[in-house]
Amino acid sequence: DVKVTQSSRYLVKRTGEKVFLECVQDMDHENMFWYRQDPGLGLRLIYFSYDVKMKEKGDIPEGYSVSREKKERFSLILESASTNQTSMYLCASSLLYGYTFGSGTRLTVV
């Protein structure tokens, strides 16, 4: 089975900190995605990537950046964390259709 691993299950960071959320997949998938999930808003696409060093903006890229230096790893970066970035962050990967999701990182910014 494909596995998507997010490095932290829970994370607490201070306002203004630079935050790195890591995601690794083990099945050579081309596509990787970052979403955030908030009550009442569902999942919203932040960034996605089709290949190493490739990235595309999703619906809500402001305040975030991404890095994909290796095919298996897709990092989400909060340049200067703010309290409105407190959320559940979900990483996913896919070969073509059908995503495999990680278990999520619940980030709290205080």
Place this chain on the structure above:
Amino acid sequence: SQQGEEDPQALSIQEGENATMNCSYKTSINNLQWYRQNSGRGLVHLILIRSNEREKHSGRLRVTLDTSKKSSSLLITASRAADTASYFCATAVNQAGTALIFGKGTTLSVSS
């Protein structure tokens, strides 16, 4: 960007009953997918239906797609308590059909 919208937002049924969830979307699609999420966890892919398909089955799941109405439904037959979860439809926003936009989900509670 296009987005699926599920209906109802919440659904409570008894074990053994069928559960039906609906999804409407705004623009033409390459495919529509349904996912399930147990509380506080990642989503799990359930089923994909392509735009040229009208119905698809997988175990106790039945998905229909009506492209003229831009709607889909997910039917779970003979529900079990373990089916308690949130269910999301997702449609692709790019030409390749790979970048998904999710709806807000239907929360299903199945009581025994």
